[in-house]
Amino acid sequence: MDSDTAASPHGLVVCDECDAIWLEPDLNTAHQYPDVENAKCPVCNGGLWGSNSRWANRDDLALLQWDMAINPELDITEG
Amino acid sequence: MNRSKQKLIGFGILVLILASYTLLPPELQQLIQPGPGVASRSQNNPEGQRLNGREGNSQQLEADSHQSRSAKSTQTESTVRNPTNVNTDGLADSRKSEPSGPATLASSDDSTPQTGTQRATQATAPENQSTSGKSRGPPATNSEGKQRPDDQQLNRNQPATLLHGLLHEISNDQYLSPAGLIYGPGSAEGHRLDHLQRHVKDQPKRPGKHGVFDGGMQGALKTIDDAYQRAQKQQRTTKTVDRNRTIYTVDLGKRIGFVGGQDGGRRRNPMARRVRLVLEGKRVITAYPM
Numbered sequence: 001m002d003s004d005t006a007a008s009p010h011g012l013v014v015c016d017e018c019d020a021i022w023l024e025p026d027l028n029t030a031h032q033y034p035d036v037e038n039a040k041c042p043v044c045n046g047g048l049w050g051s052n053s054r055w056a057n058r059d060d061l062a063l064l065q066w067d068m069a070i071n072p073e074l075d076i077t078e079g
Numbered sequence: 080m081n082r083s084k085q086k087l088i089g090f091g092i093l094v095l096i097l098a099s100y101t102l103l104p105p106e107l108q109q110l111i112q113p114g115p116g117v118a119s120r121s122q123n124n125p126e127g128q129r130l131n132g133r134e135g136n137s138q139q140l141e142a143d144s145h146q147s148r149s150a151k152s153t154q155t156e157s158t159v160r161n162p163t164n165v166n167t168d169g170l171a172d173s174r175k176s177e178p179s180g181p182a183t184l185a186s187s188d189d190s191t192p193q194t195g196t197q198r199a200t201q202a203t204a205p206e207n208q209s210t211s212g213k214s215r216g217p218p219a220t221n222s223e224g225k226q227r228p229d230d231q232q233l234n235r236n237q238p239a240t241l242l243h244g245l246l247h248e249i250s251n252d253q254y255l256s257p258a259g260l261i262y263g264p265g266s267a268e269g270h271r272l273d274h275l276q277r278h279v280k281d282q283p284k285r286p287g288k289h290g291v292f293d294g295g296m297q298g299a300l301k302t303i304d305d306a307y308q309r310a311q312k313q314q315r316t317t318k319t320v321d322r323n324r325t326i327y328t329v330d331l332g333k334r335i336g337f338v339g340g341q342d343g344g345r346r347r348n349p350m351a352r353r354v355r356l357v358l359e360g361k362r363v364i365t366a367y368p369m
Contacts, residue, residue, distance in 0.1 A: 036263070049267055
């Protein structure tokens with residue numbers, strides 16, 4: 001989740017292996033790859049891995065109205 | 080008359096003895112007459128003293144070379160550059176054959192005829208004496224003499240900057256593998272190597288599968304290089320191109336890691352022998368066993 005501008009946080013689906021980016025929570029839509037060394041958010045052009053972005057939590061997904069795409073089987077159960 | 084006859088006969092016998100002695104081969108002459116043998120040994124003594132003297136010199140040179148390794152490397156450089164220097168050839172041979180072990184050490188020990196050449200080259204390249212002097216010494220000294228040029232070679236070819244024993248830093252934070260793959264900044268972890276680090280240890284709680292390389296970072300890097308080389312030869316490789324990314328799946332035909340994560344854990348972590356390799360050009364995006 002990119003909160004570069006506090007007024008308009010936006011979400012991206014990002015592969016944590018290959019950095020592929022989807023703009024919607026649907027992997028059947030087109031994806032894109034960021035720059036190898038200087039990955040940027042395709043929405044706000046901020047640093048993809050910068051301090052203004054973080055992995056979304058359930059609340060973030062609810063705020064983005066992406067919670068319907070959550071797959072509970074993929075939940076990480078932190079010990 | 081009798082006396083004069085006797086004298087003549089005696090003189091004749093003496094002449095005969097002397098003539099027969101002079102006609103004898105020199106080896107037999109030495110056997111008959113120990114005097115000349117002692118003389119020759121005493122003649123050899125100066126040679127021994129000279130050798131001792133040379134050994135003394137070589138020890139001195141060795142001590143000098145202990146004091147300055149940089150000077151020693153210059154010496155080796157100069158000997159390598161001198162094609163007429165037979166000692167250098169001997170050194171080069173011992174260096175070449177060093178991996179074959181003790182037998183080579185013996186052959187190096189046997190290379191004493193080089194000392195003859197040493198004397199000839201003494202005037203032109205006195206620095207060589209320390210190295211060649213060492214090669215004639217006891218085994219410990221010998222191995223020292225052999226290791227030093229190798230150390231220098233290692234220093235030249237494998238600088239201390241090798242990361243994980245394999246990667247050359249080609250520019251700031253950019254690392255080149257022996258097969259030509261580049262690991263640079265990127266990924267959520269900040270660097271592709273930090274991302275790869277995730278795949279040398281299981282993450283049992285990670286949803287789905289998590290490929291784990293055998294052999295730590297070095298093992299992972301070697302396997303990835305191997306996979307890349309096989310992929311280039313299209314050996315047991317499937318290749319997908321997606322925009323500027325190339326995704327190889329390479330079957331290495333042997334265990335290279337295991338499947339971890341939640342799925343792998345449920346299946347008792349089966350072994351993995353394939354590698355998924357995602358590249359952009361020669362830049363590694365990610366790689367993991369599967």
